[in-house]
Amino acid sequence: MLWLTWRQHRVAVIGTALGFLALSIYLLNCSGQVGEVVDSCAQHDCQAGPGFALTELLATLRSVLWVIAPGLAALIGVFWGAPLVAREFEQRTHQFAWTQDRSATRWLGAKTAWLGGAAVLLTGLTGLAAQPLLHRLDQVDAGGSGLHPAPTAWAQMLVALAVFGFALGVAAGALVRRTLPAMAITAVGFLGAYAATMRLRLSWLPPERHLFSPATAAPDLAVLPRGSEVVETGYLDAAGTPKRLTEVCFYSAAPEDCLPQHGIPHSYVDYQPPDRVLLVELVGAGVLLVLAAGLFALAWYLVRRSVQVG
Amino acid sequence: MNLALAQLTWRQHRAVLITGLAWTLLVSGCLLAISDTSSLAGPVETVTIGGPTVLTLLVGLFLAAPLLPREYEQGTYVFAWSQDVTASRWLRLKVGYLLSAVLLMSVLISALHDLRASPVSHPFSMPMFEGFAPVQVAYVAFAFALGLALGALTRRTLLAMGLTLVGFLVVRAFVAAVCRRFYLPPLHAANLEVMPRDSTAVGIQFGAGPHGIAGVDYQPNDRVPSFQWIETGLFLTLAAGLLVLAWWLVRRREVR
Numbered sequence: 001m002l003w004l005t006w007r008q009h010r011v012a013v014i015g016t017a018l019g020f021l022a023l024s025i026y027l028l029n030c031s032g033q034v035g036e037v038v039d040s041c042a043q044h045d046c047q048a049g050p051g052f053a054l055t056e057l058l059a060t061l062r063s064v065l066w067v068i069a070p071g072l073a074a075l076i077g078v079f080w081g082a083p084l085v086a087r088e089f090e091q092r093t094h095q096f097a098w099t100q101d102r103s104a105t106r107w108l109g110a111k112t113a114w115l116g117g118a119a120v121l122l123t124g125l126t127g128l129a130a131q132p133l134l135h136r137l138d139q140v141d142a143g144g145s146g147l148h149p150a151p152t153a154w155a156q157m158l159v160a161l162a163v164f165g166f167a168l169g170v171a172a173g174a175l176v177r178r179t180l181p182a183m184a185i186t187a188v189g190f191l192g193a194y195a196a197t198m199r200l201r202l203s204w205l206p207p208e209r210h211l212f213s214p215a216t217a218a219p220d221l222a223v224l225p226r227g228s229e230v231v232e233t234g235y236l237d238a239a240g241t242p243k244r245l246t247e248v249c250f251y252s253a254a255p256e257d258c259l260p261q262h263g264i265p266h267s268y269v270d271y272q273p274p275d276r277v278l279l280v281e282l283v284g285a286g287v288l289l290v291l292a293a294g295l296f297a298l299a300w301y302l303v304r305r306s307v308q309v310g
Numbered sequence: 311m312n313l314a315l316a317q318l319t320w321r322q323h324r325a326v327l328i329t330g331l332a333w334t335l336l337v338s339g340c341l342l343a344i345s346d347t348s349s350l351a352g353p354v355e356t357v358t359i360g361g362p363t364v365l366t367l368l369v370g371l372f373l374a375a376p377l378l379p380r381e382y383e384q385g386t387y388v389f390a391w392s393q394d395v396t397a398s399r400w401l402r403l404k405v406g407y408l409l410s411a412v413l414l415m416s417v418l419i420s421a422l423h424d425l426r427a428s429p430v431s432h433p434f435s436m437p438m439f440e441g442f443a444p445v446q447v448a449y450v451a452f453a454f455a456l457g458l459a460l461g462a463l464t465r466r467t468l469l470a471m472g473l474t475l476v477g478f479l480v481v482r483a484f485v486a487a488v489c490r491r492f493y494l495p496p497l498h499a500a501n502l503e504v505m506p507r508d509s510t511a512v513g514i515q516f517g518a519g520p521h522g523i524a525g526v527d528y529q530p531n532d533r534v535p536s537f538q539w540i541e542t543g544l545f546l547t548l549a550a551g552l553l554v555l556a557w558w559l560v561r562r563r564e565v566r
Contacts, residue, residue, distance in 0.1 A: 011468070011469055011472075012468065012472065015472055015476075075472075075475075079468060079471075079472055083468060179467070179468070180372060180376060180467075181325065183372075183471075184329070184372060
């Protein structure tokens with residue numbers, strides 16, 4: 001069964017693995033760069049701290065950690081998961097695959113176990129490769145400057161996303177039984193789930209609020225306890241109604257003067273305190289895994305039913 | 311115009327074409343509904359970048375890449391190309407119909423995008439530079455031609471789709487990060503203070519000088535329109551080359 005799984009999926013597995021390998025090498029390399037800057041800033045006095053010296057790298061890292069890594073996880077769902085069942089139906093090979101010495105559900109169980117295991121292994125290793133970098137970035141983030149480009153539980157989130165995407169692909173393939181539509185559904189579904197996760201991952205538990213009076217457009221995040229994660233920043237008018245900067249002083253060259261003139265006395269930062277951050281994020285990853293289990297069960301049920309009917 | 315082939319093309323690809331059209335209408339509707347772009351800078355930027363990009367990937371991955379492999383994988387090319395149309399004519403007509411349909415969608419989505427793009431951003435990068443309608447149309451043509459050529463080359467649907475995705479993203483990122491700033495030779499200034507205000511630094515030489523800067527290469531911002539046309543030309547040329555490659559590959563294997 002392992003041999004068959006490998007034969008059928010090797011191109012997709014090798015392609016995705018190369019992507020994760022390149023990502024891991026890049027992250028290890030970045031860890032070295034960040035380390036050099038942090039060390040030299042510890043010896044010589046850096047003008048505005050290591051965070052300032054690394055502005056450009058941190059911006060790149062943010063898009064790598066938030067867009068490219070989840071994008072690779074999406075490929076697991078689209079190119080491993082979606083064709084898994086759909087292709088057998090499309091090429092009519094399910095009649096051979098599922099009537100030989102193995103029942104359909106055992107076939108599905110073995111395939112999802114091997115490929116799901118490979119997905120966990122790939123994303124887990126990438127998460128491990130990211131650990132030195134994430135540790136270095138904690139040092140850059142001294143004083144909760146809000147520069148940290150990754151969540152605390154980045155690695156766990158990546159593994160959960162990959163498992164969820166894979167389960168979504170398998171279920172979509174079992175449902176529509178055609179490869180291309182299943183791939184499209186998986187891509188769209190993954191995007192929606194990822195956007196929802198990013199939006200809700202910190203705010204499902206009510207965050208704590210720090211008020212700045214007078215209002216400031218550039219809140220000094222160093223006042224937050226070190227290791228906090230910022231959920232949202234915003235502005236409050238005298239009645240306490242939330243306002244956005246873009247509604248009042250977006251084009252203003254000096255928002256500090258503009259804000260009081262428009263009746264905005266306070267600004268706020270909502271944050272999760274450090275002792276809660278890890279728990280809050282792990283629950284987010286856990287929800288994805290629970291959803292994945294549900295999708296696997298759906299795929300299992302659909303495949304079992306298709307055998308019983310015909 | 312070959313009515314039978316036009317009908318066949320529609321029937322084979324209607325799912326993707328209808329999805330693309332629905333997406334185009336959805337994004338256009340969103341852009342039209344937003345009257346004041348300044349108050350919604352974030353959402354507008356998401357729609358203006360995401361809208362055309364999703365259309366481009368849909369066209370490359372789900373329309374162009376499976377176009378030829380499907381015929382090979384299902385063995386239908388034997389029928390499709392041995393009747394009253396030859397393979398090369400079949401391909402020419404099919405590409406003609408599909409490409410004109412998707413280019414129309416792209417024109418619609420990016421023309422509105424141009425009107426709505428937010429003025430506050432870096433002139434030589436996303437979303438200002440790439441929001442220009444001709445650039446977006448050239449990207450769509452390139453994605454289509456890349457998918458078609460990789461399909462003709464690999465003759466396997468999933469492989470062609472995967473390679474199209476990687477190839478498209480790599481070429482786009484490479485052009486944006488490495489090539490774009492040198493479309494025209496950059497001008498030179500001694501340091502950042504001397505550089506004219508409406509211009510963008512594209513390279514800094516470190517060495518002896520104030521703040522350790524020995525010289526700055528820059529592009530004046532009024533070159534943006536000509537750069538956009540150069541990028542349009544570049545991607546259209548790549549698209550034309552890939553279309554010729556696909557046509558040549560199919561013709562070589564023609565059932566005679």
